[in-house]
Structure formats: C-alpha cells, structure tokens
Amino acid sequence: xxxxxxxxEFTKRFISKKTKxxxxxxxxxxxxxxxxxxxxxxGDIALQGYMEKFDGGAPKNLxxxxxxxxxxxxxxxxxxxxxxxxxxxxxxxxHSKQLQQSRMMEVTEEVISGQLxxxxxxxxxxxxxxxxxxxxxxxxxxxxxxxxxxxQLVMVTPAKAGKIAPILxxxxxxxxxxxxxxxxxxxxxxxxxxxxxxxxxxxxxxGPGNEYVAAAKSLVFGDVGIDxxxxxxxxxxxxxETARPKFVAADLIAQAEHDEKARAFLFTTSEQLLNETIVExxxxxxxxxxREIAETSxxxxxxxxxxxxxxxxxxLVNQLAPEHLEIQIANALxxxxxxxxxxxxxxxxxxxxxxxxxxxxxxHVLPTSGTARFSSxxxxxxxxxxxxxxYYSEQALQHAAPYIERIAEKEELAGHGRxxxxxxxxISE
Amino acid sequence: xxxxxxxxEFTKRFISKKTKxxxxxxxxxxxxxxxxxxxxxxGDIALQGYMEKFDGGAPKNLxxxxxxxxxxxxxxxxxxxxxxxxxxxxxxxxHSKQLQQSRMMEVTEEVISGQLxxxxxxxxxxxxxxxxxxxxxxxxxxxxxxxxxxxQLVMVTPAKAGKIAPILxxxxxxxxxxxxxxxxxxxxxxxxxxxxxxxxxxxxxxGPGNEYVAAAKSLVFGDVGIDxxxxxxxxxxxxxETARPKFVAADLIAQAEHDEKARAFLFTTSEQLLNETIVExxxxxxxxxxREIAETSxxxxxxxxxxxxxxxxxxLVNQLAPEHLEIQIANALxxxxxxxxxxxxxxxxxxxxxxxxxxxxxxHVLPTSGTARFSSxxxxxxxxxxxxxxYYSEQALQHAAPYIERIAEKEELAGHGRxxxxxxxxISE
Numbered sequence: 001x002x003x004x005x006x007x008x009e010f011t012k013r014f015i016s017k018k019t020k021x022x023x024x025x026x027x028x029x030x031x032x033x034x035x036x037x038x039x040x041x042x043g044d045i046a047l048q049g050y051m052e053k054f055d056g057g058a059p060k061n062l063x064x065x066x067x068x069x070x071x072x073x074x075x076x077x078x079x080x081x082x083x084x085x086x087x088x089x090x091x092x093x094x095h096s097k098q099l100q101q102s103r104m105m106e107v108t109e110e111v112i113s114g115q116l117x118x119x120x121x122x123x124x125x126x127x128x129x130x131x132x133x134x135x136x137x138x139x140x141x142x143x144x145x146x147x148x149x150x151x152q153l154v155m156v157t158p159a160k161a162g163k164i165a166p167i168l169x170x171x172x173x174x175x176x177x178x179x180x181x182x183x184x185x186x187x188x189x190x191x192x193x194x195x196x197x198x199x200x201x202x203x204x205x206x207g208p209g210n211e212y213v214a215a216a217k218s219l220v221f222g223d224v225g226i227d228x229x230x231x232x233x234x235x236x237x238x239x240x241e242t243a244r245p246k247f248v249a250a251d252l253i254a255q256a257e258h259d260e261k262a263r264a265f266l267f268t269t270s271e272q273l274l275n276e277t278i279v280e281x282x283x284x285x286x287x288x289x290x291r292e293i294a295e296t297s298x299x300x301x302x303x304x305x306x307x308x309x310x311x312x313x314x315x316l317v318n319q320l321a322p323e324h325l326e327i328q329i330a331n332a333l334x335x336x337x338x339x340x341x342x343x344x345x346x347x348x349x350x351x352x353x354x355x356x357x358x359x360x361x362x363x364h365v366l367p368t369s370g371t372a373r374f375s376s377x378x379x380x381x382x383x384x385x386x387x388x389x390x391y392y393s394e395q396a397l398q399h400a401a402p403y404i405e406r407i408a409e410k411e412e413l414a415g416h417g418r419x420x421x422x423x424x425x426x427i428s429e
Numbered sequence: 430x431x432x433x434x435x436x437x438e439f440t441k442r443f444i445s446k447k448t449k450x451x452x453x454x455x456x457x458x459x460x461x462x463x464x465x466x467x468x469x470x471x472g473d474i475a476l477q478g479y480m481e482k483f484d485g486g487a488p489k490n491l492x493x494x495x496x497x498x499x500x501x502x503x504x505x506x507x508x509x510x511x512x513x514x515x516x517x518x519x520x521x522x523x524h525s526k527q528l529q530q531s532r533m534m535e536v537t538e539e540v541i542s543g544q545l546x547x548x549x550x551x552x553x554x555x556x557x558x559x560x561x562x563x564x565x566x567x568x569x570x571x572x573x574x575x576x577x578x579x580x581q582l583v584m585v586t587p588a589k590a591g592k593i594a595p596i597l598x599x600x601x602x603x604x605x606x607x608x609x610x611x612x613x614x615x616x617x618x619x620x621x622x623x624x625x626x627x628x629x630x631x632x633x634x635x636g637p638g639n640e641y642v643a644a645a646k647s648l649v650f651g652d653v654g655i656d657x658x659x660x661x662x663x664x665x666x667x668x669x670e671t672a673r674p675k676f677v678a679a680d681l682i683a684q685a686e687h688d689e690k691a692r693a694f695l696f697t698t699s700e701q702l703l704n705e706t707i708v709e710x711x712x713x714x715x716x717x718x719x720r721e722i723a724e725t726s727x728x729x730x731x732x733x734x735x736x737x738x739x740x741x742x743x744x745l746v747n748q749l750a751p752e753h754l755e756i757q758i759a760n761a762l763x764x765x766x767x768x769x770x771x772x773x774x775x776x777x778x779x780x781x782x783x784x785x786x787x788x789x790x791x792x793h794v795l796p797t798s799g800t801a802r803f804s805s806x807x808x809x810x811x812x813x814x815x816x817x818x819x820y821y822s823e824q825a826l827q828h829a830a831p832y833i834e835r836i837a838e839k840e841e842l843a844g845h846g847r848x849x850x851x852x853x854x855x856i857s858e
Contacts, residue, residue, distance in 0.1 A: 080839055083832035094542060094817075097534045105526045105790065112762065112776075113523060113790055118769055120803050132841045167839060203802040222658075225803030229651075250848040257844040284851075289843050333541065333820055340547055347541075347820035352848035355821055358836045359829050361534065361542055362817035373632040374549050374654030376815040386805040388523075388791035389774035390784060391762055397779040400788050403512035407787045410509055410596060412561045414718050415686040419679040419781035 001281050002252065002266070002298040004274070007316060010265075010305045015319045024215040032215045036190040043196035050187045051159075059162040062198045064169060064180040072169035081170060087359045088139050088174045094361030095144045098380040110396035116387040119149035120225070122200065123383060124192035125177065126207035126217075127157040127168055129184055135171035136357065140364050140378065141206050141227075142175035148383035153177050154202065156192060158184025184209075189216035193224045206365075206378070227378060231369035232261035232301070235353055236322040236342075238313045239277075240329040241270040244349060248273070249280035251326055251352050256297035257290040264302040265322070267313035274304050314338040321372040324353050343372045397423060430710050431681065431695070431727040433703070436745060439694075439734045444748045453644040461644045465619040472625035479616045480588075488591040491627045493598060493609040501598035510599060516788045517568050517603045523790025524573045527809040539825035545816040548578035549654070551629065552812060553621035554606065555636035555646075556586040556597055558613055564600035565786065569793050569807065570635050570656075571604035577812035582606055583631065585621060587613025613638075618645035622653045635794075635807070656807060660798035661690035661730070664782055665751040665771075667742045668706075669758040670699040673778060677702070678709035680755055680781050685726035686719040693731040694751070696742035703733050743767040750801040753782050772801045826852060 005013065024032075038046040044062070051058035073081070104114035125141045128134070138155070145153050155172055157164050159182035172180055181199055183191060189209075195201035204225035205217060217226045235255040239248050252264040268274050281298065285291050307313045310329060317325060321341035329335065332348045339345055343366030346353050357364045365378035392400065401420045408417030434442065453461075467475040473491070480487035502510070533543035554570045557563070567584070574582050584601050586593050588611035601609055610628055612620060618638075624630035633654035634646060646655045664684040668677050681693040697703050710727065714720050736742045739758060746754060750770035758764065761777045768774055772795030775782050786793045794807035821829065830849045837846035 079831075080835050083835040086832050087836065094534045097532070098544065103526070105523045111789070115527070115808075116765070116768065116774075121769065134840055136836055136840065222798070222800065225800070246851055247848075250844070250851045254842070254844040254848040257842060284847070288847075289841075294844065336545070336818060339545065339816060339818075340550065341814070342816050345545075345816060345818035347818060348822075350823045350826040350852055351819055351821040352826075352852065354833055354837060354845040354848050355826065355829060356817075356819055357845060359833050360540070360819045360821065362819055369651070371651065371654070372814065372816070374814065377817060379544075379815060381810070381815075385770070385801065385803065386808060386810075387768060387771050387774060387801070388785075388806060389765060389768075389776060390780055390789045390791055391776040392780040392784055392789065393777075394779045397781075397784065400784060402508075403515050404783055404788050406509050406512040407516065407565055408783060411563055411565065412718075413683070413686060415679070415683040415723065416783040416786060418713070418717075419676075419683040419783050422675055422679045423779055423781065 001278055001295070002302045002304050005303045005305050007305055007307055007312065010303055010316060011319070014303070024211065024218070028211055028215050029219070032186045032212055032219060035186045036216060036219060039187050039190035039196065040194045044198050047183055047187055047191060047196060050185060051183065054185065055158050056161045059159060059182050062181045062183060064164060064182060069169050069173060069180070072166035075166035076170045080167070084135055084139065084171055084174055087136070088143060090359060090361040091139055091143045092147065095147050095363070095380050099147060100381070100384070110393040111391065113390040114388070116389060117384050118387060119151065120203050120383050120385060121150070122152040122202040123150045124202040124205045125153070125155045126188060126205060126209050126213060127155055128209055129158040129160070129165055129168065133165045133168055135167045136364065137208060138168055138171035138177070139175050142172065142177050144363065144378060144380045145383045146176040148380045150383050152200070152202070154179040154181065156181045156183050156188040158182070186212040186216035189213060189220060193220035204383070206382070227365065227382065228367065228375065232263060233258045234263040234322045234368060235324040235326065236265045236267060236317050236320060237326040237328060238310065238317060239266060239268045239270070239273055240310065241273055242330045242349070243268070243273055243328040245273055245276035245280045246284070247349060247352070248277045248328060249284050252281065252298065252302065253284055253288060253294050254352065254354055255324070256294040256302060257288065260293055260296045261301060262297045264298060265320070266304040267307050267316060268304070269307055269310060269313070271306055274306055277304065310335065317342070321370045323366045323368045323372065326351070326353060341372045343367050343377050430707055430724070431731045431733050434732045434734050436734055436736055436741065439732055439745060440748070443732070453640065453647070457640055457644050458648070461615045461641055461648060464615045465645060465648060468616050468619035468625065469623045473627050476612055476616055476620060476625060479614060480612065483614065484587050485590045488588060488611050491610045491612060493593060493611060498598050498602060498609070501595035504595035505599045509596070513564055513568065513600055513603055516565070517572060519788060519790040520568055520572045521576065524576050524792070524809050528576060529810070529813070539822040540820065542819040543817070545818060546813050547816060548580065549632050549812050549814060550579070551581040551631040552579045553631040553634045554582070554584045555617060555634060555638050555642060556584055557638055558587040558589070558594055558597065562594045562597055564596045565793065566637060567597055567600035567606070568604050571601065571606050573792065573807060573809045574812045575605040577809045579812050581629070581631070583608040583610065585610045585612050585617040587611070615641040615645035618642055618649060622649035633812070635811070656794065656811065657796065657804065661692060662687045663692040663751045663797055664753040664755060665694045665696060665746050665749060666755040666757060667739065667746060668695060668697045668699070668702055669739065670702055671759045671778070672697070672702055672757040674702055674705035674709045675713070676778060676781070677706045677757060678713050681710065681727065681731065682713055682717060682723050683781065683783055684753070685723040685731060686717065689722055689725045690730060691726045693727060694749070695733040696736050696745060697733070698736055698739060698742070700735055703735055707733065739764065746771070750799045752795045752797045752801065755780070755782060770801045772796050772806050
C-alpha cells in the first residue's frame with residue numbers, strides 16, 4: 001500500500017533533486033516530425049492516409065455534420081446531459097468572473113496609455129477519443145475560450161469507423177464549440193497549426209493527448225500557441241486529527257486510479273489518522289475497478305508523511321507545488337493564506353477533488369510536476385492577449401525627449417534617439 | 430533601400446507561409462546541454478571554469494558587493510541616472526495598474542470559491558553584458574517583478590575582468606534587484622535553474638540573451654519558468670497623407686538599426702508619402718552610425734506597401750501581428766479598436782516607438798514573429814500565479830453529488846465518484 005516517508009526522506013525523494021522533465025523519446029519526435037511535414041505538404045490527403053491506417057477508415061467529410069451532432073443527443077442519457085449542463089453552468093459562472101476589460105493606465109491632456117484585452121481569434125481544442133472519453137475536458141477547455149470571445153472555436157477528436165463519441169459531441173454543443181473535425185493524433189495537431197483544405201489553421205491549440213499529441217504540440221509551439229504539456233496528475237492532502245480516514249483514503253485513491261505515474265501524498269499531524277488511512281486504503285482498493293493501477297501508483301509514487309505541525313505540512317507542500325491540494329483540517333478556510341504554490345485548492349472535509357474535476361467551476365487543467373511554482377491553471381486569460389498602447393502629444397514628447405535621447409545614446413542606438421530628435425527640431429533638414 | 434511590395438506580394442512573402450520557427454542549431458544544443466550538465470554536477474567550479482575561459486578570469490566572489498554597487502553610481506553621468514529614474518517611475522506607474530487582487534467568484538452559505546493571486550517566489554533576470562549594454566532591459570524586466578511581490582529577485586550578467594557594466598548595476602539599484610551575480614552565458618542560466626553553492630535556484634528566468642542563452646532557457650524550461658524566446662524585432666507603421674515622411678523614415682530606421690534581421694514595414698494609403706519616405710530613408714541612413722545594418726535590414730527584411738484604404742492596412746497588419754505598431758494617421762486614437770494582433774501600439778505623429786522602448790511605461794519585452802496572435806508582452810501577470818480554490822459545505826456536496834457521480838461513471842473513473850459517495854452515505858462500511 002502507500003509508502004510512508006519521514007519529512008526528510010520525502011524532501012530527498014520528491015523535492016531536493018528537481019525531477020528533470022522528460023523530453024520526448026527521440027523516435028517519437030522523429031515520427032511526429034515526419035507526420036507534421038506530411039500534413040504541411042499534402043494536407044487532407046495526408047490526414048486521410050493516417051485515418052485509414054489508425055482509425056479504421058477515412059470519412060469523406062471531416063466535419064461532424066449538424067445532423068450527426070443532433071443525433072448524438074439521442075445517444076446520451078438525459079441525466080448525464082443534465083449533469084454536464086449543471087457543470088457547464090458552474091464553469092461558465094466561475095470563468096466569467098476572470099474576464100478583464102481593456103483599460104487606461106494614464107489619461108492626461110498630453111498622454112494616454114493602457115492595455116487592450118483582445119480574444120485570440122482562432123482556437124483549436126484537442127480531445128482524446130480512446131477507450132475512455134472525457135466530456136469534462138471539453139467543457140473545461142471550451143468554456144473559457146467562448147467567454148473570452150474567441151471567434152472561431154473548433155475541436156478535433158478521432159473517429160472510430162467515421163463516428164466520434166456522442167458524449168463528446170454533446171459536451172461540445174453545451175460548451176459552444178462551432179466545428180468538430182473527425183481527426184486525432186499528431187496529424188490533427190499539424191492540421192490545426194498549419195491548415196489543410198478542410199481545416200482552417202488556428203492561433204492556439206489546447207487540450208490533453210497522448211505522447212504523440214504532446215510531442216506534436218511542443219513541435220508546433222511558436223507557430224501557434226499551446227496550453228501546457230501536462231505531467232502525471234498529483235494530489236497533496238493536508239489532514240489533522242479532525243479528518244476522516246475514509247474520506248482521505250478515497251481522495252488519495254481517486255488520484256491514484258488515473259495511472260501508475262499519478263502521485264497522491266498525505267501530510268498529517270496525526271499518527272492515528274495516518275494508520276487508519278492506510279487501513280482504509282487497503283479496504284477501498286480491494287473493491288476498486290482500477291485496483292491494480294491505484295495500488296501500484298500509491299506504492300511507487302505516493303507517500304504518507306507524518307509532520308510535526310500544520311506549518312511543517314504547508315512548508316513541504318509549497319516546495320512540492322502540487323497540481324491539487326486538499327486541506328482537511330479544522331477551520332480549513334483560515335489556512336488559505338498559507339498556500340504559496342498549488343494549482344487548485346480544495347478546502348474542508350466535504351470538498352473532494354472530484355468536486356473541482358467535474359463540477360464546481362474552477363478549471364481542471366492545472367500545472368503539474370512542480371510547475372505551479374511559476375504557472376497557473378487554464379483560465380479565460382489564456383484565450384486573450386494583452387496589447388499595450390501609448391499616445392503622446394507633441395508637448396509630451398518634448399518633455400520626454402531629453403531623457404529618451406540620453407538612454408538611446410547610452411545604449412548606442414542613435415536611430416532610436418533620432419526618431420525623437422527629428423520630431424523636435426527638424427534635424428534632418 | 431527599402432523594398433516595395435504590393436499587398437499581394439507582401440502577403441505571399443511575409444504572411445501566407447507561416448515562417449517556421451528556427452530551432453536552435455544541433456551543435457548549439459549539444460554545447461548548451463553539456464554546459465548545463467556540468468553546472469548541475471560541479472556547481473561553482475563549473476562556473477569558474479567558464480569564466481576563466483570566456484570572461485578573462487573568475488572573480489572569487491560571484492556576488493557584486495554593496496561597495497561595488499555603490500561605486501558604480503560614481504561612474505554613471507548624473508543626467509543618465511536622472512533619465513533612468515524618470516523612466517523607472519513611468520514603468521512602475523504603468524505596471525502597478527496591472528496588479529490583480531485575490532478574489533472570490535462565489536460566496537454563499539454553502540460554497541466559497543475564487544482565485545488567489547500569488548507572486549512567484551524567486552526570479553532571475555538575465556542581462557547581456559556584451560559591447561552595448563541595455564539598462565532599459567533591466568528596468569523592463571525587474572520592475573514588474575518587484576511590483577508583483579517577488580521576494581527574491583536576482584540578476585546575472587557577465588563581468589569583464591571581474592567587473593560588470595556600472596550602468597547595469599545602477600539600473601538594478603533603481604529597479605530593486607536584490608542580488609547581482611557576475612556570470613553570463615548558458616552557464617548562468619543553468620546556475621539560476623538548478624543552483625550552485627553561490628547561487629540559489631530560482632522559479633522563473635526572464636531576460637534576453639544570445640543564441641546560447643536562448644537555447645539554455647528553452648532547455649531548462651519546465652524545471653523553471655521562462656519568459657519567451659524572442660525573434661528579430663519588428664515594427665509596422667500605418668501612415669496616411671497626414672504623416673511626415675521624415676518621422677516615418679526615422680522610425681523605420683530605428684527598427685532596422687537593431688540588426689540585419691530586424692523588420693520594418695510601412696503600410697500607407699499615400700503614394701506621395703511612400704515616395705518621400707524612401708527619399709528620407711536614403712538621406713537619414715547616410716548619416717547613421719549603424720548605416721550598413723539598417724540598409725541591409727530595410728532592403729532584405731523591410732517593406733513599403735501601398736494600400737487602398739486604412740482598413741486594408743489594418744487587415745494586413747492584423748495578419749502580420751507585429752511586435753510594434755505605429756499609427757501615424759489623422760485621428761489616430763480612434764483607430765485603436767481596429768488593432769487585433771500587435772505587441773504594443775504607438776499612436777499619433779508624436780509617439781515614435783522609442784517612447785515605449787525606453788520611457789512611457791508599457792513594457793518593451795514583446796511578442797515577435799507573429800506570436801502576438803496568441804501571446805502578450807511582459808507584464809506584472811508574468812510574475813504571479815493564479816491558484817483557484819473551492820470550499821463546499823456538506824449540504825453543497827449533497828446537492829452536487831448525483832451530478833458528479835454521473836460524470837465520473839461516464840468517464841469510467843469510479844474512484845472519483847466514490848470520493849463523493851463515501852461522504853454522503855458511508856458506503857465503505
């Protein structure tokens with residue numbers, strides 16, 4: 001079951017040595033480079049080739065039609081539709097409060113300056129379509145884009161025998177995705193980045209995918225924007241003696257069931273809670289459908305750490321910078337100020353991570369592998385650009401001229417200074 | 430002199446074919462990888478080796494001392510200090526208005542959720558120290574970090590014979606940089622990312638550098654945050670018949686003098702202005718200290734384009750997504766709403782780009798090579814992280830439980846559903 005570490009052991013194993021990020025395997029990069037090149041050269045024909053090879057045939061029309069999207073609703077149970085709609089409403093409400101307005105930093109008679117907020121024009125969302133499919137991922141990626149004002153929002157997802165998963169189509173409708181293309185894999189990323197006859201190129205690509213998709217995203221980055229390359233999912237639970245062992249265990253398991261590399265950590269001030277949680281982990285794993293995955297993950301990548309104080313727990317957690325942090329201690333909300341580095345925080349005994357994964361409103365696309373030290377989860381900001389602007393009157397420039405010219409001279413860029421000087425006293429004539 | 434294109438030719442050459450980003454030369458990457466590995470393994474000893482090889486000797490103490498920083502002030506003319514202080518004041522004022530506050534998206538009796546804004550804890554600024562040195566770059570990178578609340582702000586810059594450029598030290602004092610280390614190159618990036626005996630590792634690295642520095646930044650990205658890898662500098666000038674040819678020419682030259690790859694474009698509705706600007710370009714280049722660079726850049730990378738209307742000009746510019754955009758037309762401010770993609774905008778006949786490069790307040794670290802379609806210039810946001818949080822009461826969870834469980838079931842993640850169910854009805858017992 002879950003490995004037990006002292007704080008020192010934990011630090012040594014999980015924090016001190018920065019986990020060097022895994023670059024993609026050379027063979028993966030080579031494969032993906034050739035796919036991208038093929039799509040750039042041959043467009044739709046290249047896509048069709050890959051679909052025949054991997055997806056059991058190439059549909060004549062890459063676009064999911066209106067009729068197909070309508071028909072998908074018949075295939076999804078009403079109560080699931082209702083759940084997705086409720087979730088979408090919460091996600092919309094939360095993200096709508098992130099929207100910033102264009103503003104002025106200065107408005108005088110002589111100077112006007114500020115920041116414009118503008119939506120990114122075209123965004124593509126990648127949605128995996130393997131065995132399990134994730135409608136929540138459609139909502140989390142699409143809704144902030146719609147709110148930001150993205151004017152062309154498209155989605156790509158692989159079809160099986162010409163058909164995409166109905167629940168993904170329904171989620172796309174709920175979220176406001178305009179066009180869905182039946183294409184997946186690295187070739188879909190290449191098509192979004194560079195365009196084909198059927199697919200217009202976008203300005204930014206978001207959404208999770210397998211190793212090939214991730215490598216493709218990292219290779220097209222710069223030509224288009226991307227969200228982030230996610231590592232294994234993580235949770236850290238800080239718990240005191242008021243926490244319920246079976247709640248804590250269930251939350252650690254919910255993380256561990258993702259895959260063998262997922263990381264679930266418990267930091268607790270209570271030895272009793274630690275021991276009882278281990279008992280609960282055994283009991284709950286026994287009846288879990290993804291038991292083997294969860295047990296492997298807990299043993300190899302997870303950890304239970306007994307700490308001297310809540311402060312000591314926060315100190316370790318802030319160094320770890322986990323994707324998800326649960327605070328299951330008395331007066332949990334009052335500890336919010338201690339959080340320095342975390343993707344998203346779940347507070348109190350009745351806020352398991354799944355509340356946020358699916359429903360409450362905050363985004364579930366979050367920084368992993370310690371990157372919460374310097375980056376943030378997906379938000380409406382990720383679908384907007386900030387453009388600064390400045391207007392100077394002739395008089396304002398006159399006031400500023402000597403300072404600008406002095407700095408330009410010092411930096412040995414005479415032309416920079418002259419662009420000011422020439423406006424002041426006609427030096428070029 | 431500057432090449433003249435039709436709109437169609439311009440589109441074909443500069444927009445249609447997305448300029449594939451230049452990956453770093455393989456030999457550069459190999460060299461930089463070995464430098465990074467050496468610094469990770471050998472710390473300060475590795476740094477000393479590189480300094481002896483490249484910087485004419487290794488200083489015993491890597492830190493610029495208080496005495497050295499004080500002495501630097503004696504070496505910088507008072508009027509230059511004054512110019513930097515005025516610029517710093519404007520930059521501080523502009524960026525202080527970007528600061529966002531932690532907020533609540535929802536506060537009911539049952540649910541509390543929101544976003545925390547937290548400064549990145551440790552930031553390192555790279556400052557080149559070659560022939561020309563750029564105090565403006567110190568101000569532009571450091572001031573937003575200080576305002577965001579970064580608690581450890583350090584700077585690295587190469588020393589010559591143990592001494593760094595005095596003006597960089599003074600700029601660091603003005604901006605609020607705490608510690609300056611005498612080290613440059615890829616080894617400085619490695620030291621900031623992974624730490625050595627003398628240098629504490631940081632969470633994010635910003636600032637411009639040569640090819641080796643840029644490659645090092647891209648290699649350590651993921652273990653630390655970075656700002657961006659900048660391409661050649663660019664300006665687009667939109668001008669009508671009210672524009673003054675010599676102002677326009679001076680601004681194009683100010684861009685072109687950066688380096689041979691810099692791009693300066695003029696879009697104008699006036700053939701007369703176009704012709705007179707070309708005459709002015711010749712005249713002004715003749716007396717420019719960096720004449721050859723500017724002329725090469727204008728000819729190979731620049732362009733003058735006669736357009737049918739101001740709208741046509743904005744259409745081309747929005748597709749180009751230039752780093753800098755100047756609007757030199759009548760009623761220039763009223764055209765601000767037409768800007769969709771640009772790093773920073775300079776409005777009117779008396780706002781040359783150098784106003785923003787040095788003085789007005791907006792940042793001069795801006796997206797290049799068309800990346801303004803999906804990214805933004807440096808701002809206080811780049812030194813903060815957004816952490817979402819959510820608290821649910823037992824009752825709130827009860828309301829949400831059926832929806833969460835339905836989605837979890839559909840996504841085949843039973844443990845996610847159970848983390849909710851177990852809190853509702855003790856199913857594990």
